[in-house]
Amino acid sequence: MVDASGFDFGTAMIPKEKYTCPAFMEREWAALWTKVWLLACREDAIPEPGDYYVHDVGRESILVVRQQDDTVRAFYNVCQHRGNRVAPPGLGHTDDTLKCGYHHWEYDLSGRISRIPDIETFPQGAPCHGLVELACDSWGSFVWFTMNPEPEPLLEYLQPLPDQLDRYHFERMIMTRDWTVEWDCNWKTSVDAFNESYHVQGIHPQLLYYLDDFKVRIDCFGRHSRYIVPFATVSHRVGETTEIPPLIKLIMRDADMDPADFDGRVEDVRRAVQRWKREHSPEVGLDYSELEDDQLTDDYNYLIFPNVTLNTHADDLMLFRHRPHPTDPNRMYFDLQNFRLLKSDEEPPPRRPRHRHFKHGEKSLGLVLDQDAANLPRVQAGMHSTAFEGLWLGKQETRIRHFHKVIADYLERDPRDGGREGP
Amino acid sequence: MDLGLQGGKAIVTGASRGIGRRIAELLAEEGCDIALCARADSRVADAVESLEKRGVRAFGSALNVRDGERYVQWLSEAREALGGVDLFIANVSAGGGMDGKDSERDWYRNFEIDVLAAVRGCELLADAMKDSSRAAIVMIGEALSGEAFGPPLAYNALKSALATHAKQLSHALAPSGIRVNAMAPGPAAFEGSRWEMLEYADPKLYNATVRQHPSRRLSTADEIARYAVFLASPAASWVNGTQIPVDGGFSQRIGF
Numbered sequence: 082m083v084d085a086s087g088f089d090f091g092t093a094m095i096p097k098e099k100y101t102c103p104a105f106m107e108r109e110w111a112a113l114w115t116k117v118w119l120l121a122c123r124e125d126a127i128p129e130p131g132d133y134y135v136h137d138v139g140r141e142s143i144l145v146v147r148q149q150d151d152t153v154r155a156f157y158n159v160c161q162h163r164g165n166r167v168a169p170p171g172l173g174h175t176d177d178t179l180k181c182g183y184h185h186w187e188y189d190l191s192g193r194i195s196r197i198p199d200i201e202t203f204p205q206g207a208p209c210h211g212l213v214e215l216a217c218d219s220w221g222s223f224v225w226f227t228m229n230p231e232p233e234p235l236l237e238y239l240q241p242l243p244d245q246l247d248r249y250h251f252e253r254m255i256m257t258r259d260w261t262v263e264w265d266c267n268w269k270t271s272v273d274a275f276n277e278s279y280h281v282q283g284i285h286p287q288l289l290y291y292l293d294d295f296k297v298r299i300d301c302f303g304r305h306s307r308y309i310v311p312f313a314t315v316s317h318r319v320g321e322t323t324e325i326p327p328l329i330k331l332i333m334r335d336a337d338m339d340p341a342d343f344d345g346r347v348e349d350v351r352r353a354v355q356r357w358k359r360e361h362s363p364e365v366g367l368d369y370s371e372l373e374d375d376q377l378t379d380d381y382n383y384l385i386f387p388n389v390t391l392n393t394h395a396d397d398l399m400l401f402r403h404r405p406h407p408t409d410p411n412r413m414y415f416d417l418q419n420f421r422l423l424k425s426d427e428e429p430p431p432r433r434p435r436h437r438h439f440k441h442g443e444k445s446l447g448l449v450l451d452q453d454a455a456n457l458p459r460v461q462a463g464m465h466s467t468a469f470e471g472l473w474l475g476k477q478e479t480r481i482r483h484f485h486k487v488i489a490d491y492l493e494r495d496p497r498d499g500g501r502e503g504p
Numbered sequence: 505m506d507l508g509l510q511g512g513k514a515i516v517t518g519a520s521r522g523i524g525r526r527i528a529e530l531l532a533e534e535g536c537d538i539a540l541c542a543r544a545d546s547r548v549a550d551a552v553e554s555l556e557k558r559g560v561r562a563f564g565s566a567l568n569v570r571d572g573e574r575y576v577q578w579l580s581e582a583r584e585a586l587g588g589v590d591l592f593i594a595n596v597s598a599g600g601g602m603d604g605k606d607s608e609r610d611w612y613r614n615f616e617i618d619v620l621a622a623v624r625g626c627e628l629l630a631d632a633m634k635d636s637s638r639a640a641i642v643m644i645g646e647a648l649s650g651e652a653f654g655p656p657l658a659y660n661a662l663k664s665a666l667a668t669h670a671k672q673l674s675h676a677l678a679p680s681g682i683r684v685n686a687m688a689p690g691p692a693a694f695e696g697s698r699w700e701m702l703e704y705a706d707p708k709l710y711n712a713t714v715r716q717h718p719s720r721r722l723s724t725a726d727e728i729a730r731y732a733v734f735l736a737s738p739a740a741s742w743v744n745g746t747q748i749p750v751d752g753g754f755s756q757r758i759g760f
Binding site: 286287289290319320321322323324325326327328330334339340341342344345346 | 544698707
């Protein structure tokens with residue numbers, strides 16, 4: 082049975098308008114997106130002074146730039162001349178200035194205007210400031226920013242996750258995939274799909290012989306949340322098999338265990354993999370010393386509010402970022418990033434994977450994510466039906482309730498929004 | 505037709521679940537005392553209880569047949585406990601993955617569990633079985649070992665070895681009054697079976713396999729077990745050295 086003890090966010094229906102209504106999307110923008118800390122990119126994506134990364138979120142575009150002194154600063158990616166985007170989305174580098182492509186206004190790495198062609202033709206002179214800066218900080222090998230002009234410090238915002246996540250040492254991991262996929266659903270429809278394991282039986286039946294979707298521990302921490310799903314085991318919904326299921330054999334082989342030499346029962350595999358990894362990690366150069374045994378097999382799935390899902394494992398991290406569309410509540414961008422722990426004597430590859438952008442269905446994301454992706458537009462479309470009023474959530478979906486509570490808290494806190502009636 | 509099993513003494517390997525369990529239960533219903541082994545304590549206890557409910561004596565031991573020394577010792581203990589042996593059902597199997605990723609160790613695994621456990625059982629029990637008037641050995645093979653099905657698997661190849669051994673052994677033991685047969689069950693779906701898992705884990709393969717069955721379904725454990733019990737019984741006294749598919753017509757070959 083799912084264990085969400087200690088967390089009770091009521092039983093009310095969640096109105097569907099939170100997923101479908103442009104007005105609610107506007108409220109989210111004003112009260113939430115412009116207040117929270119958001120993930121920009123990996124520190125190692127912009128290692129050298131002059132390296133920059135442009136991140137689009139909703140209607141804004143953010144420019145994150147490595148400075149000469151090795152710090153990172155973030156700016157709204159908008160030229161103060163006519164409003165053009167200074168740089169296109171993604172990674173880039175400049176040896177001297179950031180130059181707007183429209184009329185070649187130039188900004189130095191710290192955002193100051195360094196050159197305006199034909200400045201003498203502007204009787205009013207140059208604008209009094211350059212690129213507009215926003216708060217920017219680093220944690221966990223990632224760069225974060227916030228549009229909130231009076232933000233709490235990043236580390237406070239993330240509490241209490243850093244203590245739990247630092248032990249995975251994301252900084253020892255390298256990126257192996259960097260994809261963006263356009264999905265026809267609200268960004269929260271996507272967040273929800275990874276905030277509960279209740280859908281495994283319906284959408285991912287093959288995983289019933291890989292993980293226990295029912296014996297899940299749920300924790301809500303302030304604005305963030307987590308669940309722990311036991312991997313390398315058979316779900317309580319199906320019977321234990323006499324043979325080790327193929328996906329569990331895969332877990333064993335990934336740990337360099339030969340399933341042919343395992344004579345125990347299928348339900349013993351998970352502990353055996355944990356023991357094996359613990360025992361053999363020093364010789365293969367993988368350091369698990371800060372991790373608990375369960376972390377060597379299980380999926381510790383975190384939501385860093387509002388839009389970063391982390392599937393943390395001892396040897397890898399699968400990160401999902403759910404980005405809202407600028408105007409349409411029925412569309413979003415799903416960023417899929419994979420990371421792999423380097424062995425102690427392993428050199429990082431010379432090049433990071435190229436970022437790739439697809440429309441839904443253009444490219445397989447792997448069976449499990451394809452199954453999720455195929456379903457999400459159907460959920461979004463169904464929510465618009467007159468026959469549907471809202472989400473009827475159970476205990477296994479406690480994280481979704483918590484997520485909505487945190488969103489509601491943000492909306493309430495916003496002076497322009499507080500107390501407003503409606504979804 | 506009376507199968508003639510009343511008062512028989514049977515040893516069944518790998519009999520806590522699935523086909524082996526069903527064979528043991530049917531033998532018990534025919535009046536045989538049973539000794540069985542399997543890996544898990546709790547499941548062995550459960551099987552023994554279910555057999556005793558059928559009014560026979562049942563002895564169960566939790567062991568891994570790969571541990572040859574322990575297995576051979578158990579066979580002797582089982583023979584002692586039963587007070588002789590009429591039937592030996594070599595059922596235990598390591599099974600086979602469907603991924604075609606068998607390592608060299610998988611070959612040893614299938615050899616030790618599927619083949620060697622059968623061979624050792626026959627060797628150790630043949631002497632005691634000579635005293636029986638209804639001695640029979642049944643080896644559980646595999647219908648797909650006679651077919652080119654799926655990727656290369658140690659499991660299929662070694663199930664073939666078992667069938668060959670059953671035939672040769674039938675000639676060697678016939679003068680002592682011991683019949684030896686193999687049987688070749690096709691895909692069976694029951695709790696804990698590979699095919700039950702594949703229905704979820706690989707629905708494409710599962711559905712294609714169901715469609716290839718003339719009856720558009722897989723067998724139950726009971727349908728396999730009933731034939732095994734017949735084969736083991738004196739009612740099959742003139743059946744010797746065979747390997748008959750029990751697969752609902754799934755396999756394509758015609759054995760003349």
